[in-house]
Amino acid sequence: MNSTKKVTNVALLTAMALAISLIEQMIPLPVPIPGAKLGFSNMIILICLYLYPLKYALLVGILKSFLLMLITGSVSSFFYSISGAIFSALAMGISLKLRGKTFSFVGISEIGAFFHNFGQILVASFVMGNIKMYLYFPILVIMGIFTSFFVGLSVNYITSHMDKINFGDIKNEKIDKRF
Template sequence: MNQKNTSGKTRLLVFISVLVAQGMVLSFIERMIPFPFIAPGAKLGLANIVTVTAVYLLTFKEAAAVVLLRIFLTAATFGSLSSFLYSLAGGVLSLLVMAGIVKVFRNDFSLIGVSIAGAIFHNLGQLLVASFMINSFLVLTYLPILMIVAIPTGLFVGFVARYLIAYLERVNMIR
């Protein structure tokens, strides 16, 4: 293996590790922010900044590694089994939808639109886990409220991710 190829793989591994660490820190910070909302349990989704960034800058496999590592390590460090299940369902569903939109409709959806879709499907994934845990689909009646909340939070995450991606591309951080 030549030096340039090894250097590129090392750089990629470091970049993925930094994204995972940033996601963990953002999750921790978000847990400390009292976020009074009409919708109980609604949050800004700060760690999704990392997910959107990974979807746009990495392959699907690499972005999935970022999401799964962040969720597992955050739950192991700061959370519980239930927080792990909620995060896993929301994070994986959000990742699948965002990656699918970027792959199929890249020219039709802006990064902000992709982020909003990710926020909506993150909420849907979490509600599906909640409905399974309490053995009732009535909790899904909460979805319209969470979809409304997902719009401003998805906008915020999308704007921040857009600036982060532009910066990372400008400094030639990835590939």
């Protein structure tokens, strides 16, 4: 895959994840839990993992977090967002290797949500200087179970249609490992 196509695809995936994150921030949650959100931008990260190696998904997650900070001006949210994105992408990337043998996209999404919340709580306990922040973790995990189930079902639907139209052939193109 040439570098122009690679940069374009990463930029498009980043733009989609950023747009979904911005829309997601406008959706009011029925439960007033600070820091909780629907996590729909993880669909793009999971699709990126389906198409490309882990480093591309990490890049999309990091760029999305950085651009979201620039657009919203929320520097403190950046640290929570980037830690969650890194933990989530790593966990989903590892579990995607086991897909078919052990995990479906729903399971991979559930694992990603768990580690996203874990990364955020890790940063929160460090920033607040209080280990009691981990008491908040089960609440985030329970909410994440429901939202990540929807994310996993959506990715399963999207990737099955990508395979039908041979969009998945992008996976079979030779990817330069130096990126």
